[in-house]
Amino acid sequence: MKCRMCGFEFDETQLENRGCSSCGKHDNCNQVHCPQCGFGNHPEFEEEFEFIVKLKERFKNRKSTN
Template identity: 80%
Template sequence: MKCRMCGFEFDETKLKNRGCVDCGKHSNCNQVHCPNCGFGNHPELEKEFDFIIKLKDRFKKRKSAN
């Protein structure tokens, strides 16, 4: 997984408790926390973020072509 905040790549399956440090704000958190910066990434939203990145790249290409 690649952290959407800092770009650090890590294997989420090797993290103890999905990188969570038990903040106490909520239970059964579905986030995977980056071991580098602590940002909570949502694995189920990975496809949506990939789509947004591809869309942004397409707009950048169009803008640079004009």
């Protein structure tokens, strides 16, 4: 997984504690916190964010060719 805040790449399956320990939803937390910056990433949103990044690149390339 790549953190959307800092860009650090890590394997979320290797983390000891996926969520934050201070959260009341600790047992049911669906966030994966980046081990570098602590940002809570949502694994289910990965495909949506990847689509948005690709779309932004497409617009940027289109703008630079005009």
